[in-house]
Amino acid sequence: KQEVTQIPAALSVPEGENLVLNCSFTDSAIYNLQWFRQDPGKGLTSLLLIQSSQREQTSGRLNASLDKSSGRSTLYIAASQPGDSATYLCAVTPAEKLTFGTGTRLTIIP
């Protein structure tokens, strides 16, 4: 059974700093990996999708990497802003079904 873990569970950093969020998964037979953002009481916003054949994806200040063999992905956020405060979830797709990680609650301190 696929298990997805995110460390740390919570993170607070001063505005302007670069930061890295980690995601690990136990079964490397994945189709793709996605990073999502969830604001309190809201739905999900997809940030980046990495296909299993890719190693990284970039969108603006966000860069996500994928290492299937080690079962790890990282989300790098450059020059953090208070608006980046949210919970970040990673999810892997073995077939169609997404398996979500436990999430990292990020707080950017102005």
Next chain:
Amino acid sequence: GAVVSQHPSWVICKSGTSVKIECRSLDFQATTMFWYRQFPKQSLMLMATSNEGSKATYEQGVEKDKFLINHASLTLSTLTVTSAHPEDSSFYICSADPLLSGRSTDTQYFGPGTRLTVL
């Protein structure tokens, strides 16, 4: 593009009543929609996969007679929580996998969620 809506956004009901939640894909068609549940401070858990024109596929531990799913068209799936109880209070989120040229894109677009509170 690829907008998914949910209605209602929140609902409060008495124990024992049934609640229907709608999930609509506004600008695309989807043969497959997914229903998730999220308890406070926990991640999303897949409840069931909704298939247009056929029965839904439920995840282990999810009661199909309690959580009725209907996917009557390519743009609408409904989740009915029957005889709701306080332990059913949760945040319910749907997602839809767009059809492109008749094939699934394997990318899910999420609705804004519905917060259910059962008194």
